[in-house]
Amino acid sequence: MEIPYATSSSLDLPDGKIGTGVVRQARLTPLGHPSPPPSLATPFFRWRSKAGSMTAVELLELLLPCIRWIRTYRWREYLQMDVVAGVTVGVMLIPQAMSYAKLAGLHPIYGLYSGFVPIFAYAIFGSSRQLAIGPVTLVSLVVLNAVSNIVDPSDELYTELAILLAFMVGVVECIMGLLRLGWILRFIGRSVISGFITASAIVIALSQTKYFLGYDIVRSSEIVPLAKSIVAGSGNFSWPPFVMGSTILSVIILMKHLGKTKKNLKFLGSSGPLLAVILGTSFMKVFHPSSISVIGEIPQGLPKFHIPGEFQYARSLISTAFLITAVAVLESVGIAKALAAKNGYELDPNQELFGLGMANICGSFFSAYPATGAFSRSAVNHDSGAKTGLSGVIMGLTVGCALFFLTPLFTDIPQCALAAIVISVGISLVDYEEALFLWHVDKKDFLLWTITCITTLFLGIEIGVLVGVSSSLAYVIHESANPHIAVLGWLPGTTIYRNIEQYPEACIYDGIVVVRIDAPIYFANASYIRDRLQEYQTKKYGPETEKVYFVIIEMASVPYIDCSAVQALKDLHQEYKSQEIQIAISNPNRKVLLTLSRSGLVEMIGKNWYFVSVHEAVQACLQEMSNLHGTAPRILGNSTACGQPDFLQKLWKQQDGDESPPGQEPLLPVKVV
Numbered sequence: 044m045e046i047p048y049a050t051s052s053s054l055d056l057p058d059g060k061i062g063t064g065v066v067r068q069a070r071l072t073p074l075g076h077p078s079p080p081p082s083l084a085t086p087f088f089r090w091r092s093k094a095g096s097m098t099a100v101e102l103l104e105l106l107l108p109c110i111r112w113i114r115t116y117r118w119r120e121y122l123q124m125d126v127v128a129g130v131t132v133g134v135m136l137i138p139q140a141m142s143y144a145k146l147a148g149l150h151p152i153y154g155l156y157s158g159f160v161p162i163f164a165y166a167i168f169g170s171s172r173q174l175a176i177g178p179v180t181l182v183s184l185v186v187l188n189a190v191s192n193i194v195d196p197s198d199e200l201y202t203e204l205a206i207l208l209a210f211m212v213g214v215v216e217c218i219m220g221l222l223r224l225g226w227i228l229r230f231i232g233r234s235v236i237s238g239f240i241t242a243s244a245i246v247i248a249l250s251q252t253k254y255f256l257g258y259d260i261v262r263s264s265e266i267v268p269l270a271k272s273i274v275a276g277s278g279n280f281s282w283p284p285f286v287m288g289s290t291i292l293s294v295i296i297l298m299k300h301l302g303k304t305k306k307n308l309k310f311l312g313s314s315g316p317l318l319a320v321i322l323g324t325s326f327m328k329v330f331h332p333s334s335i336s337v338i339g340e341i342p343q344g345l346p347k348f349h350i351p352g353e354f355q356y357a358r359s360l361i362s363t364a365f366l367i368t369a370v371a372v373l374e375s376v377g378i379a380k381a382l383a384a385k386n387g388y389e390l391d392p393n394q395e396l397f398g399l400g401m402a403n404i405c406g407s408f409f410s411a412y413p414a415t416g417a418f419s420r421s422a423v424n425h426d427s428g429a430k431t432g433l434s435g436v437i438m439g440l441t442v443g444c445a446l447f448f449l450t451p452l453f454t455d456i457p458q459c460a461l462a463a464i465v466i467s468v469g470i471s472l473v474d475y476e477e478a479l480f481l482w483h484v485d486k487k488d489f490l491l492w493t494i495t496c497i498t499t500l501f502l503g504i505e506i507g508v509l510v511g512v513s514s515s516l517a518y519v520i521h522e523s524a525n526p527h528i529a530v531l532g533w534l535p536g537t538t539i540y541r542n543i544e545q546y547p548e549a550c551i552y553d554g555i556v557v558v559r560i561d562a563p564i565y566f567a568n569a570s571y572i573r574d575r576l577q578e579y580q581t582k583k584y585g586p587e588t589e590k591v592y593f594v595i596i597e598m599a600s601v602p603y604i605d606c607s608a609v610q611a612l613k614d615l616h617q618e619y620k621s622q623e624i625q626i627a628i629s630n631p632n633r634k635v636l637l638t639l640s641r642s643g644l645v646e647m648i649g650k651n652w653y654f655v656s657v658h659e660a661v662q663a664c665l666q667e668m669s670n671l672h673g674t675a676p677r678i679l680g681n682s683t684a685c686g687q688p689d690f691l692q693k694l695w696k697q698q699d700g701d702e703s704p705p706g707q708e709p710l711l712p713v714k715v716v
Contacts, residue, residue: 108170108394112431124428129437131313131427132175132420136438137445138316139420139468140178141338141453142461146247147183147412148196148262149205151338151453151461154178155446156346157209157411162439164405166432169398170390171379173429175420175438176402180247180468181240181374182367182413187250188264188504189363193356196262202410203353204360209414210351210407211364216371216400225372225392230519234488235511236373237477238495242507244472245500247465249273254462255288257281257334266500283334287326288459291319295467313423316464323460324452336458341450345443346409366508367413371399375416382425419468491515526562528575531597531657538658540597554590555664557629557657559597566607573611577618591624593664597657598631609642616648625667627652627660 104110136158144154158177165176186205187196194200219225249269253260258279260272295315302312327337376392383390403413424434481489494514499507531540532549540557543549551557556579564572579594616626626648631639636653639645645653654660 105394107167108398109167109432112172112433116431116433121430121433124430125433126437128424128427128429129434130441131310132424132429132434133438133441133445134317135313135420135423136175136177136442137449138320138456138461138464139417140442141456142316142464143178143180143183144412145338145458145461146180146251146465147178147186147205148191149186149202149412150341151456152341152450153202153205153410153412155442156409157406157414159346159411159439159442159446160409161402161406161411161414162435162442165398165402166435166439168401169432169435170394171383171398171416172388172431173382173386173421173425173434174375174379174416175424176399176435177414177417177420178412179374179415179417180465180472181243181370182415184243184247184250184264185363185367185370185504186412187262189360189366191262193359200353203351204356205412206349206407206410207351207353207356208360208364208367209403209412211357211360212367212371212413213400213403213405213407215364215368216396216403218400219368220393220395220397220400223393225376225396230516231369231373231512232488232491232515232518234477234481234492235495235515237474237481238492239499239507239511240374240472241474241478241492242496242499243504244469246504247472248469251462251465251469254336254458255285257284264503281334283332284336284457284459287323287335287457288463291323291460292463292466294322295319295463296470299467299471309426313419313427315467319460319463320456323457324455327455327457337454338456338458338461339454341453343446343450345446346411348408349410351407362505366505367415369508371415372396374418375399378416378418378421382421385425386430419471487518491518520567523562524567525571526560526568528572529559529561530579531557531559533661538656540657540661552661552665554592554668555595555661556591556593557595557597557661559600561600563603564601564608564611565603565605569605569608569611572608573615576615592668593625593627594619595627595629595654595657595660595664597629598635599629601631601635604635604638606642609638609644612639612644613642613647616644625652625664627654627664629654629657629660 137155140154140158141151142154144151144157147153162176165174169176186208190196190201190204190208193204219227243264246264246266246269249266250260250262252273256273256276256279258276258281260276261268263269263272295318298311298315298318301308302310302315305311327335372392376395379395380390380392399415403411406414424438427434478489478492481492491511491514495507495511498510502510529542529544530551532543532546532551533540534546534549541549542559543551558576558579560572562568576594576596579591612626619626628639628648631653636645651663652660654663
């Protein structure tokens with residue numbers, strides 16, 4: 044289909060007379076470019092088409108990303124760094140894994156199991172070469188909150204449901220990865236994520252205070268029940284665990300601070316949890332205080348193969364599986380993408396989802412609860428020089444050695460030492476800096492942060508996530524339904540038209556309004572755009588403006604338009620026609636132009652009112668106004684820049700001895716838009 048644009052020849056315009064009302068003849072130029080191939084409907088079909096054109100090796104690399112780094116592995120250059128990074132993070136993971144398992148309401152051994160098999164599975168199926176997989180604080184809290192609502196943590200069924208949840212999370216992640224659905228979670232904004240993590244970190248820290256205080260508190264993901272329980276049990280306060288826990292927590296925080304501020308002491312940042320366990324265990328073995336509880340006996344050896352059961356509870360856990368998947372995508376995939384960019388390789392978020400899913404599915408067969416990428420351990424892995432997934436394999440072997448040989452030494456680890464590790468992580472997750480940043484940059488984002496944080500604190504994790512995501516989506520819908528529409532003005536001495544609010548020196552022609560729509564036009568915003576465009580038939584941009592004769596719609600920023608929007612433009616055209624106002628369309632893309640043509644709007648407005656650029660449209664309007672009224676329209680100044688001579692005007696004055704450029708009407712006084 045050929046749709047002609049109305050465009051004018053630039054050969055007839057003398058230098059120095061741009062935008063001065065000079066009449067130029069218009070000519071029609073048909074579109075003769077070849078039609079591009081139609082795009083495939085969904086990302087899944089695009090992926091399937093791409094996979095169909097791959098060689099056997101490329102397809103194998105797609106299914107097993109580990110082959111990519113194995114084929115190009117530089118043994119002399121990478122091996123030492125991968126081994127050092129793997130051992131460093133593995134040693135860091137051992138105490139953290141036990142701590143996070145306690146946070147999830149599980150025996151510490153299940154934390155080690157979650158840091159063992161999933162790591163090997165991710166090394167095979169995952170695409171990130173620096174991401175450290177294992178149990179994390181936020182997922183552990185979600186597991187506790189979800190499973191404890193079904194059964195008490197002291198029941199054996201609790202452990203079975205936590206393992207079942209790992210299997211369900213893996214299945215959800217694999218399905219989303221295979222169907223290329225990772226884009227769905229892009230609608231959750233950074234402010235919502237930060238607010239949710241901040242509130243969760245506060246709840247995590249409070250939930251662990253029972254090991255410091257020496258008495259039990261209620262299990263809850265809401266701050267009010269936790270605070271009431273802490274206050275109600277204050278009569279049972281015990282000093283020994285509080286002193287030990289506070290001392291260990293202070294040591295961990297101090298080591299983190301030194302690791303961040305002193306480059307030569309950077310290793311201390313990752314050594315804090317290990318030192319906490321060593322100090323606490325040594326104290327317990329020497330003094331044996333009865334008032335400080337320890338984790339007790341830990342089974343020795345690797346986990347046994349075990350198929351998850353209790354599927355009759357799957358319906359109760361499905362919402363939690365999706366929640367953990369969302370956390371995995373927002374936290375783990377975000378970290379993986381950042382590390383991939385730093386190390387110069389590409390990372391597919393959907394492949395990453397599949398890798399995380401396989402890690403959880405394989406882990407569930409060996410008694411692991413849900414695992415995902417950890418920010419702190421991934422950062423340490425990267426800083427330690429990890430180059431490939433081999434560092435993850437070494438990490439898993441380190442945990443395996445601990446399961447084989449070191450579990451007898453873990454018997455006397457004090458509970459308050461593990462709690463101190465969790466609290467230190469919770470403190471680091473409180474993102475007050477992000478809140479201050481949002482307050483100074485964008486109050487709307489700060490409002491989203493505040494809503495998510497408060498609802499998560501007072502109403503629980505599930506409701507907090509639901510409210511936060513709903514608020515984020517509501518913000519997206521509001522911005523989409525109320526798109527930005529700019530009035531454009533001419534920059535003197537050029538053929539460029541820009542937003543008059545952004546460029547105060549831009550000028551406007553009397554009787555011509557140029558607007559740019561910066562969004563797709565569809566059913567959600569069609570009425571808003573129509574109402575805004577209706578305003579321009581009466582709105583005046585200068586004290587001497589009598590009437591608007593032309594409204595030029597710049598569509599370069601409109602990617603598509605639907606039938607509802609087409610009907611709205613038809614209604615607007617009829618209304619403008621009754622007011623003797625002509626619509627002109629500038630620079631629509633091929634897709635938009637075909638939609639307008641098929642709907643009959645091209646013929647309704649007139650083919651001669653479709654233009655390649657705003658400048659061409661303005662020149663045609665000037666020619667039409669000159670033919671109708673016999674005089675060129677005035678140029679309305681938008682600011683002092685138009686009300687006073689600029690450099691080009693001064694140059695004309697010096698050459699011609701005149702106050703204004705040739706052929707241009709005197710500029711009007713400054714106006715307020």
